[in-house]
Amino acid sequence: MPELPEVEAIRRTLSPEVVGAPIRGVRILRRDVVRDRRGRRRGRLDPVHAGAGLRIERVDRRGKQLILGFEGGSGLIVRLGMSGRVDLWKGRVRRTPPHRHLVWVLGSDERSERRLGFVDPRRFGGIHLYESPADLDERLLGNLGPEATSIDPGVLESRLGRTTRAVKVALLDQSVVAGLGNIYVDEALHRALINPTQPADRIDSNGIEMLARSIRSILQEAIDAGGSTLRDHRLPSGQEGRYRDAHQVYGRATEPCPRCGTSLTEIRLSARSTTFCPSCQAL
DNA sequence: CCGGACTCCTGTGCGC
DNA sequence: TGCGCACAGGAGTCCG
Numbered sequence: 065m066p067e068l069p070e071v072e073a074i075r076r077t078l079s080p081e082v083v084g085a086p087i088r089g090v091r092i093l094r095r096d097v098v099r100d101r102r103g104r105r106r107g108r109l110d111p112v113h114a115g116a117g118l119r120i121e122r123v124d125r126r127g128k129q130l131i132l133g134f135e136g137g138s139g140l141i142v143r144l145g146m147s148g149r150v151d152l153w154k155g156r157v158r159r160t161p162p163h164r165h166l167v168w169v170l171g172s173d174e175r176s177e178r179r180l181g182f183v184d185p186r187r188f189g190g191i192h193l194y195e196s197p198a199d200l201d202e203r204l205l206g207n208l209g210p211e212a213t214s215i216d217p218g219v220l221e222s223r224l225g226r227t228t229r230a231v232k233v234a235l236l237d238q239s240v241v242a243g244l245g246n247i248y249v250d251e252a253l254h255r256a257l258i259n260p261t262q263p264a265d266r267i268d269s270n271g272i273e274m275l276a277r278s279i280r281s282i283l284q285e286a287i288d289a290g291g292s293t294l295r296d297h298r299l300p301s302g303q304e305g306r307y308r309d310a311h312q313v314y315g316r317a318t319e320p321c322p323r324c325g326t327s328l329t330e331i332r333l334s335a336r337s338t339t340f341c342p343s344c345q346a347l
Numbered sequence: 348c349c350g351g352a353c354t355c356c357t358g359t360g361c362g363c
Numbered sequence: 364t365g366c367g368c369a370c371a372g373g374a375g376t377c378c379g
Binding site (some may be wrong): 067103104128143144145146147186188189236238245246294295335336337 | 370371372373374375
């Protein structure tokens with residue numbers, strides 16, 4: 065379940081490997097992973113629109129979206145969804161794993177050839193094509209809130225102050241803050257000692273300050289660890305992320321709180337499993 | 348504005 | 364040992 069740290073760790077390892085590389089061709093193994101502008105599986109795809117003949121100019125990220133920018137300003141967004149990943153390898157020998165849907169063949173000749181794959185067993189992820197930076201901003205990124213990695217307390221306060229929803233639900237909303245998912249919201253709320261069911265607009269300034277700092281520090285630590293591998297997440301090399309061992313609450317329901325020893329509690333909020341410490345994070 | 352149910356998907360891990 | 368089923372959830376839609 066790639067959230068911001070997983071996508072950022074992927075971006076950091078991918079960028080130096082592929083920026084500048086020409087795309088010799090694109091193998092389309094499953095075209096319904098391409099989404100149209102409404103997110104439906106109806107996107108049209110041919111190698112040219114997927115970048116064939118162009119050079120990869122940049123690898124960016126906004127929230128949980130990985131962005132491959134081509135020379136000339138077009139590009140594509142890779143949304144990893146629940147189980148998506150990209151892999152990068154040299155040569156042709158690798159056996160095609162199940163659920164690899166797209167392959168970009170990179171390099172100017174046989175000798176420099178590398179292949180970049182998009183793998184997504186559950187297919188909650190997908191690819192969005194864009195024509196220009198303006199198209200990218202307006203059509204695909206327009207509704208995203210500020211980056212969670214650098215969230216400012218004042219900005220967070222004004223964003224959370226607009227809603228009475230439970231703070232956890234609000235933080236999962238990508239238009240409020242971009243990049244958080246179930247794991248890191250639970251971890252950040254625990255570090256900030258805030259109850260996940262607390263109405264978002266009723267957190268005091270001190271709590272907001274702690275929350276902003278917790279979000280930033282946890283994301284930074286997780287990025288440095290390569291993200292959290294629960295099952296599917298891998299860096300392009302196949303390497304696992306190591307942040308799972310640092311989780312204090314996510315996936316640890318019934319275990320003692322690492323901070324105070326009280327048994328952690330699991331509830332459901334917005335149909336998502338939510339683990340917190342009833343003592344440290346009391347209402 | 349809000350919450351909740353539903354949809355899309357497959358691998359996994361449990362109970363029987 | 365093996366089968367069937369609940370569960371995991373990001374993001375969108377729809378309905379009350």
